[in-house]
């Protein structure tokens with residue numbers, strides 16, 4: 001016997017509630033809107049916040065892309081795609097420019113996003129001040145008063161400890177000159193892609209029950225001290241071993257046969273696309 | 282003292298009560314209280330009609346036992362809690378024309394961060410015990426708008442040196458320090474923005490006698506050097522005698538006697554003050 005699921009798994013009432021929270025999030029860029037996080041057939045902490053956004057927004061005419069740390073083929077990305085396919089029939093793609101709805105964990109694709117596309121980011125920890133202040137009541141008050149000393153203090157502590165800003169990922173950003181926001185654990189390399197993004201960016205935290213957003217053409221500035229500028233990861237002198245790309249976020253890998261390290265695009269579909277476009281030697 | 286000059290801080294009719302009050306106790310002229318407590322309705326009158334002035338460069342001591350209202354007064358002045366009624370004016374803030382208690386919480390934060398410093402009896406209230414010492418000092422500078430790491434590090438090192446903490450220990454967390462050192466870090470933090478006013482609440486209580494003497498010496502030295510105005514609260518008349526130019530004696534939420542410290546010590550008028558002075562001898 002086959003169970004008949006509602007289109008996109010969630011019932012219509014739940015979708016409406018999530019959409020209402022999403023609209024509010026878009027209206028107040030960077031502000032964390034609480035929502036009633038639903039149970040899903042995957043565990044909380046495995047992208048349920050992003051998935052609920054995707055399920056509440058997906059329509060029959062959408063084209064879906066799901067990536068997990070740059071990979072379209074990871075177990076996690078595949079199982080999310082399967083769930084959505086089973087309950088919607090919406091086709092999935094690896095090509096960033098072909099997708100209308102992109103759910104991603106820990107990366108923003110290398111291909112620049114454009115108007116009309118929607119990027120959903122999975123968020124484990126939405127509160128940028130949590131390490132500084134454990135109480136939710138207090139952090140809400142701090143956001144209300146635009147008191148971000150705590151975010152700056154945490155950066156200061158890192159600089160004292162490591163002599164540089166060591167946030168490899170989730171480096172806090174100021175959105176629309178009002179709310180400090182956790183961009184989710186994307187590398188610093190991806191932070192500038194949020195600034196005046198043409199695509200709508202939605203962020204969902206299932207376990208923490210928060211939705212927030214960066215609407216198109218919104219200013220997003222990475223926090224940085226006057227004398228310690230924000231520095232995204234860079235890979236000077238290195239290019240992708242497979243496709244030769246230079247100005248992309250790369251993984252450092254080790255070839256045990258040749259006993260050397262090499263670099264490779266972290267965004268696998270971008271890399272494949274470049275390789276396919278190159279003439280065969 | 283320079284009593285000819287105008288006060289740097291004026292407090293008028295400050296009241297702080299816990300409870301709603303009743304017919305027996307609402308009228309401040311003839312309330313029937315047991316100490317500061319109304320038996321009929323359970324209301325506690327922690328501060329009753331407190332009025333006083335603090336002059337530039339002066340140390341004003343406030344002595345009393347626990348429950349006298351002296352710490353409640355300090356919390357009120359640093360906006361750690363709201364007053365019931367009353368006024369306070371700071372000469373460096375809007376030329377002393379505005380009642381601080383009527384200002385918005387954002388303005389009160391501005392006053393705290395730029396014009397005041399406070400040292401708490403319990404260092405947990407004044408410090409983040411797990412953050413570095415230099416970070417603790419920087420927090421107050423960050424809160425006052427400083428965004429330059431090198432400048433804050435230099436100022437923090439200078440302050441640590443001033444309070445006799447070896448600069449090489451600046452990255453250690455206060456939780457690793459002795460009680461006396463923790464109070465020194467608090468003092469350094471409180472002084473970081475060169476505030477005209479310092480609030481000291483039982484800063485040496487609980488420390489070993491020799492450590493107490495060292496911390497008191499430090500405060501005396503800093504006060505002479507920086508000409509900072511201080512409100513110094515203690516239950517210990519010995520501490521007051523060592524540091525305060527003038528003294529207020531508090532009992533059950535009221536000021537029972539005030540004057541030059543020497544005069545109060547030599548010729549106490551109120552029975553309670555006499556008892557305090559005799560126990561000192």
Ligand SMILES: [Zn+2]
Nearest residue numbers: 240243265271
């Ligand atoms: Zn590549």
Ligand SMILES: [Zn+2]
Nearest residue numbers: 303306319322
């Ligand atoms: Zn009463």
